[in-house]
Amino acid sequence: MPSIWSPAAFLALAAASVTTGLAATPPAAEWPAYGRTALGDRYSPLTRIGPANVARLAVAWRYSTGEAGPAAAANVRARFSATPIMVGGRLYFSTPFGKVIALDAATGREIWRFDAAVAPNAGFGDFTSRGVSYWRDPRARAGGPCAARILAPIVDARLYALDAATGRPCPGFGTGGAVDLRHGLRNAPDAHSEYELTSPPAVIGDMIVVGSAVADNNRIAAASGEVRGYDARTGRLKWTWDPVPQTPSDPAFASWQGPDAHRSGAANTWSVIAADPALGLVFLPTSSPSVDYWGGDRIGDNRYANSIVALRASTGALVWSFQTVHHDLWDYDNAAPPALVEVTVGGRRIPALIEATKSGQLFVLDRRTGRPLFPVSERPVPASDAAGERASPTQPFSSLPPLSPAALSSADLDALPEDLRGPCRAALAALRYDGPFTPPSERGSLVMPNNIGGGHWGGVAYDPESEAVIVPVNHTASVVRLIPRAEIAEERARGTGGERLGLEYARMAGTPYVLRREFFGAGGRLCTPPPYGSLHAISLRTGRTLWDVPLGTGAAMGHPEIMGFVNLGGPILTASGLVFIGAAPDAKLRAFDLRTGSELWHGQLPAGARSTPMTYEAGGRQFVVIAAGGDGELFGRSDELVAFALPGP
Numbered sequence: 305m306p307s308i309w310s311p312a313a314f315l316a317l318a319a320a321s322v323t324t325g326l327a328a329t330p331p332a333a334e335w336p337a338y339g340r341t342a343l344g345d346r347y348s349p350l351t352r353i354g355p356a357n358v359a360r361l362a363v364a365w366r367y368s369t370g371e372a373g374p375a376a377a378a379n380v381r382a383r384f385s386a387t388p389i390m391v392g393g394r395l396y397f398s399t400p401f402g403k404v405i406a407l408d409a410a411t412g413r414e415i416w417r418f419d420a421a422v423a424p425n426a427g428f429g430d431f432t433s434r435g436v437s438y439w440r441d442p443r444a445r446a447g448g449p450c451a452a453r454i455l456a457p458i459v460d461a462r463l464y465a466l467d468a469a470t471g472r473p474c475p476g477f478g479t480g481g482a483v484d485l486r487h488g489l490r491n492a493p494d495a496h497s498e499y500e501l502t503s504p505p506a507v508i509g510d511m512i513v514v515g516s517a518v519a520d521n522n523r524i525a526a527a528s529g530e531v532r533g534y535d536a537r538t539g540r541l542k543w544t545w546d547p548v549p550q551t552p553s554d555p556a557f558a559s560w561q562g563p564d565a566h567r568s569g570a571a572n573t574w575s576v577i578a579a580d581p582a583l584g585l586v587f588l589p590t591s592s593p594s595v596d597y598w599g600g601d602r603i604g605d606n607r608y609a610n611s612i613v614a615l616r617a618s619t620g621a622l623v624w625s626f627q628t629v630h631h632d633l634w635d636y637d638n639a640a641p642p643a644l645v646e647v648t649v650g651g652r653r654i655p656a657l658i659e660a661t662k663s664g665q666l667f668v669l670d671r672r673t674g675r676p677l678f679p680v681s682e683r684p685v686p687a688s689d690a691a692g693e694r695a696s697p698t699q700p701f702s703s704l705p706p707l708s709p710a711a712l713s714s715a716d717l718d719a720l721p722e723d724l725r726g727p728c729r730a731a732l733a734a735l736r737y738d739g740p741f742t743p744p745s746e747r748g749s750l751v752m753p754n755n756i757g758g759g760h761w762g763g764v765a766y767d768p769e770s771e772a773v774i775v776p777v778n779h780t781a782s783v784v785r786l787i788p789r790a791e792i793a794e795e796r797a798r799g800t801g802g803e804r805l806g807l808e809y810a811r812m813a814g815t816p817y818v819l820r821r822e823f824f825g826a827g828g829r830l831c832t833p834p835p836y837g838s839l840h841a842i843s844l845r846t847g848r849t850l851w852d853v854p855l856g857t858g859a860a861m862g863h864p865e866i867m868g869f870v871n872l873g874g875p876i877l878t879a880s881g882l883v884f885i886g887a888a889p890d891a892k893l894r895a896f897d898l899r900t901g902s903e904l905w906h907g908q909l910p911a912g913a914r915s916t917p918m919t920y921e922a923g924g925r926q927f928v929v930i931a932a933g934g935d936g937e938l939f940g941r942s943d944e945l946v947a948f949a950l951p952g953p
Contacts, residue, residue, distance in 0.1 A: 329341075332348075332349045332350060332921070333350070333920055333921035333922070334390050334391055334392075334920055335348065335388075335389055335390045335918040335919065335920045336389055336390065336391045336438050337389060337437065337438070337504075337507075338387055338389070338434070338435050338437070338503075338504050338576050338641070338916075339576065339578070339641060339643070339763075340876075340918070342506065342507065342508060342578065342579040342580070342581065343578060343579070343580065343643070343644035343645070344576065344578040344641050344642060344643050344644060344763075345643050345644065345645050345765065345766045345768070346643070346763075346764075346765040346766070346874070346875065346876045346877060346916070347765065347766060347767060347768060347876075347877045347878075347879070348876065348877070348878045348879065348919050348920075349878075349879045350878050350879065350880070350919060350920075350921060350926050351878065351879050351880040352880075352921065352925070352926035352950070353878065353880060353882065353919075353926050353928070353949075353950060354878075354880035354881065354882065355880065355881055355882065355897055355904055357950060358882060358895045358904050358905045359904060359905050360950050360951060361895070361905055361907060361928070361948045361949065361950060362907075362948065362949070362950075362951060363907070363946060363947070363948060364412075364925070364927060364947045364948060364949035365411060365412035365947045366412065366944050366945070366946050366947070367407060367412045367414070367944065367945045367947075368943050368944050369384060369399050369403060369405065369943040369944075369945070370943065371384065371399055371400070371401050371403070371943040372941055372942055372943035372944075381427075381428065381429070381431040381936070382400040382401060382424075382431040382432070382936070383400060383431060383432045383914055383933050383934070383935050383936070384399055384400060384432075384915075384931050384932075384933025384934075384942070384943050384944075385400075385432045385433075385434055385873075385913075385914045385915040385931055385933050386398050386399065386433055386434055386435045386436075386915065386931050387434060387435045387874075387915060387916045387917070387918055387931070388407075388435065388918055388929055388931070388945065389435065389436060389437070389438055389918070390409050390918070390920040390922070391438050391452075391468070392452075392468075393408070393409050393410070393922055394406050394407065394408065394409055394415060394468075395407040395408075395409050395929070395945075396436050396438065396454050396468070397435060397436060397931070397945070398433040398435060398436050398456050398457070398458075399433060399943075400422070400431050400432050400433055400459060401422045401424060402419060402420030402421055402422035402433075402458045402459070402460075403417060403418070403419055403420070404417070404418040404420070404436060404454060404456040404464070404466060404471065405417050405418075406454075406468070406471060407945075408922075409920060409922035409923075409927070410922040410923030410925070411923075412945070412947060416470060416471035417471065418456075418464070418466055418471040418472070418473075420456070420458045420462060420464060420482075422458060422459055422460055423460075426459070426460065426496065426497060427495075427496075427497040428459055428460075428497045428500050429497065429500075429519050429520070430500060430502055430517055430574075431459060432459065432502055433456075433457060433458070433459055433501075433502060434502055434503050434504065434576070434915070435503070435504045436454050436455060436456045436457070436504050437454070437455040437504040437505050437506070437507050437512075438452070438453070438454060438455070438468065438507070439452070439453045439455060439507045439512070439536050440452045440453075441453070441536070441537065447469070449467055449474075450465065450467045450474035450476070450477075452467075452468035452469065453465045453466060453467065453468055453474060453477075453536070454466045454467075454468050454471075455504070455505055455507065455512060455536075457501040457502065457503065457504055457505065457514070458482075458501060459500050459501060459502060460496070460500070460501075461484065461485040461486045461499055461500060461501045461516065462482045462483070462484055462485070462501070463478075463482060463483045463485060463501065463505065463512070463514060463534070463539075464477075464481055464482045465477035465478070465481055465482075465536075465539065466481065476537065476538060477537070477538060477539040478538075478539030482539075483534060483539045485499075485501060485514065485516060485532070486499055488541070488544070489527060489528050489530060490528040490530065490546060490548075490550075491525050491526065491527050491528035491567070491569045492527065493527040494522070494523065494526075494527070497519065498518065498519045498522060498526065498527050499516060499517070499518055499519075499527040500516065500517040500518075500519075500574075501514070501516055501517065502517045502574060503515065503517075503574060503575055503576045503577075504576065505577070506576075506577035506578065506579040506586050506617075507536065507579070508579040508580075508581055508584070508586060508617040509581065509584075509617065509618070510535065510536045510537065511533050511534070511535070511536060511542065511617050511618065512533065512534045512535075512536050513531065513532070513533050513534075513577055513579070513586045513615075513617060514531070514532060514534065514577075515529070515531050515572055515573030515574060515575075515577060515588065516529060516530075516531075516572050516573070516574065517572065517574035518569060518570040518572045518574070518591075518594070520570075520594075520595070520596055520635065520810065521594075521595045521596050521597065521810030521811070521812050521819055522594070522595070522810070522811065522812075522813065523569075523594065523595070523811075523812070523813035523814055524564065524567070524568065524569070524594055524595060524601055524812075524813065524814035524815065525564070525567045525568070525569050525594070525814065526568075526569030526570050526594035526595070527569050527570070528546065528548065528569050528570075528572075529546075529547050529548075529569065529570050529571045529572025529573065529590070529591070530544050530545065530546050530547075530572075531544075531545045531547070531572075531573050531577075531588055531615070531620075532544050532545075532620075533617065533618075533619075533620055542618075542619075542620075543619055543620030544620065545613075545615055545620040545622070547571035547572065547573075547588075547590050547593075547608040547609055547611075547613070548560065548566055548567075548568050548569075548571055548593065548608070548609070549566070549607075549608065550566060555607075556607035556608050556625070558604070559604040559605040559606055559607040560602055560604050560606055560607075561602070561603040561604040562600075562601050562602060562603050564601045564602075564814075565601060565602040565603070565604070568593040568594055568601070568602050568606075569593070569594040570591060570592065570593050570594040570609075571590055571591060571592065571593045571594075571606070571608065571609035571610075572590065572591050573588045573589060573590050573591070574591060574637070574639075575589045575637075575638065575639050575640060575641050575761055575763075576589075576641035576763075577589075577641075578641060578642040578643070578644050578657070579617065580644055580655070580671065583655075583671070583672065584616060584617055584618060585614050585615065585616060585617060585623060585671070586614070586615050586617045587612060587613070587614050587642045587644065587657060587671065588611075588612070588613040588614075588615065589612060589637075589638035589639070589640065589641065589642055589659065590608060590609055590610060590611050590612075590613055590637075590638055591609070591610065591637035591638065591639075592609060592610055592629075592632035592634075592635055592636065592637055593606055593609045593632070595810075595812045595814075595815060595819075596632065596633070596634070596635040596755075596819075597633055597634070597635065597744045597784060597786065597812070597817075597819050597821075598633070598690065598692075598693060598744065598786065598812060598815045598816075598817055598819075599631055599632070599633055599693065599694075600690075600691070600692030600693045600694070600815070600816075601814070601815070602631075603631075603694050604631060605627065605630040605631055605696060606630070606631050606632070607625065607627055608625055608627075609627075609632065610627055610628055610629040610630075610632045610636060610637070610638060611625050611626060611627040611628065611638070612625070612626045612628070612638065612642060612657060612659055612667075612669065612674070613625045614671070614674060623674075624673055624674035625674065626667070626669055626674040626676075627700070628659065628661050628663070628665070628667060628700060629661070629663065629699065629700075630696035630698070630699055630700070631694075631695060631696040633688070633693070633695060633743050633744055634662075634663075634741070634744075634751055634755065634784075635662075635755035636661065636662040636663050636755070636758075637662065638659060638661060638662075639662060639757065639759075639760055639761035640659060640660045640661070640759050640760065640761060640762070640763040640764065641761075641763045642657050642658065642659050643657070643658040643659075643763065643764050643765075643766050643773075644656070644657055644671055645657075645658060645766045645768065646768065647668065647677060647771055647844045648771060648844075648845060649677055654670055654677060655670070655671050655672060656668055656669065656670060656671055656677055656844075657669045657670075657671040658764055658766065658773055660707060660758075660759030660763065660764050660773075660775045660777075661757075661758060661759050662753060662755065662756070662757040662758040662759060662760065663699075663710070663740070663741075663753065663758055664706050664707045664708040664709070664710050664753050664757070664758035664759065664777065665701065665702045665704070665706060665707065665758075665759075666702055666704045666705075666707055666759070666773065666775065666842060667680065667700075667702050667704075668702075668704070668844060676702075678702060678703050678704050678844075678847060679702075679703040680700050680701065680702055680703065681700070681701050681703070682698040682699070682700060682701075683698055683699060683701050684697060684698055685697070685698060685699045685739075685740065685741035686738040686739065686741060686742050686743060687743070688743035688744075688745075689736075689743075689745055689746075690743065690744060690745055690746065690786055690817070691816055692816060693743065695741075695743045699740075699741050703847070704842060704847055705842060705847075705848065705849045707758060707759050707775055707777045707840050707842075708753050708757075708758050708759075708777040708778060708779045708838075708840075709752065709753075709779055710739075710740045710752065710753065711739055711740060711752060712732070712737070712750065712752050712781055712832065714729055714732060714733075716833060717729055717732070717831065717833065719833035719834075720831070720833055724826065724827070724829055724831070727826035727827055727831075728825075728826050728831035730826075731783075731824070731825075731826050731831060732750065732824075732831070734747075734748070735747065735748050735749060735750045735783060736748065736749045736750070737749065737750040737752075740752070744784045744785070744786050744819075745784075745785070745786060746785065746786050746787070746788065746817075747785070748783050748784070748785040749783070749784050749785070750781055750782075750783060750824060751781060751782045751783075751784050752781040752824075752832075753777075753778060753779065753780065753781070754778075754780055754781050754782035754823070754824075755782060755821070756778055756780070756870070756872065757777065757778050758777055758778060759775055759776075759777055760776070760777070760778060760871075760872055761872070761874075762776045762871070762872060762873045762874035762875070762885075762887055762916065763775075763874045763916070764874075764875070765874070765875040765876050765877040765883065766877070767877050767898060769879075770843070770845075770898070771843060771844040771845045772841050772842070772843055772844070772850055772898065773841065773842045773843075773844060774839065774840070774841050774875045774877060774883050774898075775839075775840045775841075775842070775875075776837065776838075776839050776840070776855055776871050776873065776874065776875060776885060776887050777837065777838055777839075777840050778836065778837045778870050778871060779832060779835060779836055779837060779838065779868075780823060780824070780830060780832045780836050780837075780870060781823070781824040781831070781832050782821055782822065782823055782824055783821070783822055783823075783824050784819070784820070784821050785819075785820040785821075786817040786818075786819065786820075787817055787818045787819075787820055788816060788817060789816065789817065789818060792818045795818075795820065807820070807821075807822040808820075808821050808822065809821075834854075834858075834866050834867065834868055834869075835854040835855075835866075835867055835868020835869070836858075836866070836868055836869050836870050837854070837855050837856060837868050837869050837870050837871040837888065838852050838853060838854050838855050838868050839852070839853050839854075839855045839875070839883070839885065839896060839901065840852045841898075841901060850901070851900060851901030852901070853896070853901040853902075853903070854867040854868030854869075855868055855869070855871050855885070855887065855888055855894075856868065856869040856871055856887070856888020856889065856890050856892070857869060857888070857890045858890075859889075859890040860889035860890050860891070860912065860938055860939065860940070861889075861938070864890075869888050869889060869890065870888075870889070870938075871887035871888045871889075872887060872914045873885065873886050873887030873888075873913055873914050873915050873916055874887070874915075874916030875887075875916070876916065876917055876918060876919060877898065878919060881897065881898040881899060882895050882896070882897070882898065882904070883895065883896040883897075883898055884917045884919070884928055884930075885916075885917070886909065886912070886913025886914075886915060886916075886917060886930050886932070887912075887913065887914070888912060889912040889938045889939040889940070890912065891908065891909045891910065891911055891912050891913075891932070891934075891939075891940060892906040892907065892908060892909060893906065893907045893909055893913060893917065893928070893930050893932075893946070893948065894906045907946075907948050909930070909932035909942075909944075909946055910932050910934075910940070910942040910944050910946070911932050911933060911934030911939055911940035911941055911942035911944075912932070912934050912935070912938070912939030912940055913930045913931060913932045913933070913934075913939075914933065914934070914935055914939055915930055915931040915932075915933065916930075917929060917930040918930075924952070925949045925950065925952055926949060926950070927947045927948065927949045928947070928948045928949070929945060929946070929947045929948075930945070930946055931944075931945050932944050932945075932946050
């Protein structure tokens with residue numbers, strides 16, 4: 305079983321759960337955390353908008369951050385993809401360039417704005433901020449300065465505490481209201497852009513728990529990925545947990561082999577951390593160690609990397625760890641935020657954790673112990689033929705239905721247009737491909753699903769009534785080639801460079817290779833048959849797929865006839881039985897029927913929404929709000945927050 309846990313830790317956990325108390329249920333009208341609650345299930349009890357009237361939704365108001373002009377022109381990587389929170393009639397959210405903004409939730413009128421002044425020409429690879437967190441100090445006088453705080457992550461790795469009433473920095477927090485997370489790392493960042501903060505922190509009790517984003521494939525000893533706990537009042541560091549074990553007494557230490565293995569960087573938590581106040585635990589979705597595609601310096605399973613890790617929130621002590629990928633060679637980070645839910649197993653309600661993975665799997669664990677609630681088996685996978693590499697001989701596979709295709713054959717290419725079948729078959733025949741988890745190679749390997757997923761950072765939404773999990777997924781493949789350094793000059797002369805959706809190179813300093821990665825295609829067209837993306841529903845009562853429908857269209861690429869396109873962004877659910885999601889590049893917010901997967905409505909956006917929506921009630925109306933920021937490329941470009949509601953006063 306790919307889990308590390310301690311019986312002693314579990315007994316301490318049970319004792320702590322008696323004294324910690326249950327998580328407060330937020331008012332039905334509010335959305336006070338990224339996933340609505342600290343548990344991250346993205347389920348709203350609101351019913352004012354339902355299947356019978358959703359077709360009447362219309363734009364209620366729009367708000368522009370002002371960042372689609374000169375700032376965006378200076379840096380096309382910057383993306384407005386925040387999910388606002390709503391507390392006490394106010395929306396709070398962040399922008400890629402360090403603005404933190406409060407709006408009136410009923411009208412969209414700006415109340416205050418704070419500017420952390422991020423340099424517009426900064427070179428961050430993931431130039432975004434996905435939202436902020438809220439903390440109310442139970443010791444403070446109601447209405448007093450910083451009694452309620454907005455905890456704002458800034459992409460350059462500063463964490464601010466702002467007065468929720470005024471937007472002013474809280475003077476007693478850190479230095480001038482901020483903590484600089486670049487300080488105190490085991491491996492210091494080698495450049496300003498190697499280490500980032502893109503997701504809102506977890507807040508549990510009086511503790512702030514925060515991860516980081518580390519640039520991929522830069523060097524072996526990349527910036528380290530420690531997760532840290534800070535005092536919510538003072539910003540004082542209380543504990544640090546390193547995903548690369550540093551002491552031989554750690555049960556995972558021996559799973560990192562080689563003289564430089566314990567110097568590895570990354571394995572960080574860049575996605576959203578879930579928290580269970582009743583258990584006193586935080587749950588970390590960790591990523592791959594540096595570098596992603598070659599691990600000859602870190603032979604072994606590399607436990608704690610590519611894992612769900614449960615830590616005690618008060619101390620940072622490990623309680624359990626479940627690994628979703630051993631010795632990652634595919635950039636299969638756990639990108640999705642964990643969802644903490646209850647599922648029925650053998651007639652009993654069990655506190656569970658759901659994680660959708662880039663490899664296209666859904667793992668459901670008992671969140672008290674990390675043990676799978678649906679069987680997980682270790683299956684043989686292909687060996688590596690790269691110099692110095694030793695791939696894991698097995699990988700964990702969930703018994704739940706796969707979220708997206710995990711294999712591609714020549715016969716699958718029959719679904720392509722006739723003029724594309726021959727070139728794509730020739731391209732496939734030239735590659736190494738031995739099924740799921742085929743390792744990178746000098747020949748060039750097909751990776752299916754590719755590094756964006758499968759399941760991706762959009763994560764899942766969960767319906768507690770039907771126990772249905774809703775997951776957006778992608779169905780595309782990439783070609784990964786390891787280029788010996790002696791050959792790179794010639795290779796680059798033939799290449800064109802590019803970004804994530806084109807041809808890209810990465811230096812992987814300290815390895816024998818340079819990485820070349822691109823989508824699997826021929827003649828500028830994808831060789832994976834459509835749909836390229838879908839919205840998937842699985843019942844945790846039956847363990848079966850409920851429905852799977854195409855998500856978005858190819859309109860942004862001039863092909864509106866293609867149903868189902870590459871998507872990045874998350875879903876939410878309402879008690880009325882609606883699923884809301886943007887995510888696709890065709891610039892629409894969609895509503896689906898939870899029971900059938902039928903699309904019931906879509907609203908036009910100024911750009912594709914690489915974000916997750918949220919919903920709340922204010923002024924007697926229910927609103928659905930989404931950041932339609934695009935990406936400056938396939939998804940377009942905008943800086944607008946768009947609110948939809950039923951017609952009314």
